[in-house]
Amino acid sequence: MESHYKRIYTGSMIIVQLLTSKLEDIGITPVIKEQNESGLDPKIYGGHMLQEVFVHEDELDKAVPIIQAALADMEA
Template sequence: MSTSEYKKVYNGNFILVTRIKNELERIGIIPIIKDEGESQRLAGYGSMNQGFQEVFVLNDELDKAIAIVEQIKAEMEASS
């Protein structure tokens, strides 16, 4: 994954990442989900980041993706 093609739009727990991923896919954006904790587990190393993931999107989809992330974050803050 080239850093010049993709930008991180969110990092957090599995539940919120899944919701963001579903909303992005609903509008035609296919995100890349990076899970360092799972990668470390599969490699046989212990991890302090279990359940912590990052969401990346293509640069040309960045504005739409950020709008979705902000909307979901606002909904979560309003419900708590």
């Protein structure tokens, strides 16, 4: 099955929440998927959870600049 969603960011839950908020401000509802980087249950083994942010390919051109600007602001 072909997906029409593209991953635009992978990172910590805190940053993903910020990016999600910025995308929602411009009318984009991203899909968030959790990814355990160690492959082990983090509740048992203390692994770090990463989250992936996906947007529909039709919204990619609007979403990428928002993500890039938000990440640049965090680095400044």
